[in-house]
Amino acid sequence: MTELHLTPELGWPVNGEDGRARPPWAAHDPLLRDYYDTEWGMPVTDEQGMFERVCLEGFQVGLSWRLILQKREALRAAFASFDPEVVAGMSIEHLLDDASLIRNRRKLEAAVKNAQATLGLREEGTHLGEFVWSYQPERTPAPRTMEEVPTRSAESEQLAKDLKKRGFSFVGPVTMYALMESTGILDTNLVGTWRRGASGVWA
Missing domain, CATH: 1.10.340.30 (Hypothetical protein; domain 2)
Structure with a gap:
């Protein structure tokens, strides 16, 4: 996918040394990369x-x-x-x-x-996780660059x-x-990044 080799200044995905494409914000810093790889965008419901x-x-x-x-x-x-x-x-x-x-x-x-x-x-018969998830939209974005x-x-x-x-x-x-x-309610992973669709919420 040729877009992955475009400069991060343009907001395109960046290929890491491990061959995985990530958004520019998670491409270089180890702390941010680990957060992106293991946690960001995964469902939090409790x-x-x-x-x-x-x-x-x-x-x-x-x-x-x-x-x-x-x-x-x-x-x-x-x-x-x-x-x-x-x-x-x-x-x-x-x-x-x-x-x-x-x-x-x-x-x-x-x-x-x-x-x-x-x-x-709780007095309304719900909890914070359920409440926030009740605002899940019908569709999620499919951005190709960070600008989108x-x-x-x-x-x-x-x-x-x-x-x-x-x-x-x-x-x-x-x-x-x-x-x-x-928390996975939206999937704004850039198209082409290895975590796109990882949450399982959006097919």
Whole structure:
């Protein structure tokens, strides 16, 4: 496939030394490459797993995803592996001086607020994983280059609006689109990359 040999600056897939084609963002850095190869875009359906992803996407706002991955284990330790029942009753004051974390008060407070909202969803007879997946669209994009990957959709806009109504924060439509990509609700793997279709959600 000749497109795979075009320069990454154009946003085309890049062939790695192992012969596998990846998007430019996952082609070179070992941390990002491993995340792409093993986790990104695979289905996350449980409450705790989805709560972690919502929090991580919120922490990422304005920062690089690589930084979030670097701090992920520290964040897991600080937030009890993102158990919403534990996080809902936490104080974040002791976390503000922890250099291993994202020391942004609003983002740390959002994790607690989002845990409380996650527990609130149970009262509606659902859980966060089910709720987010209910916004799965009928079709998924089939981008050939990074420039063709959308950054938001009608579904992500509605999801953001409905989560905010329920007390969630740092859940804007662009952030929720990224969440839908990372948890398998959408498949925005570039056509020709080795992970396209790996989730099994989209035939």
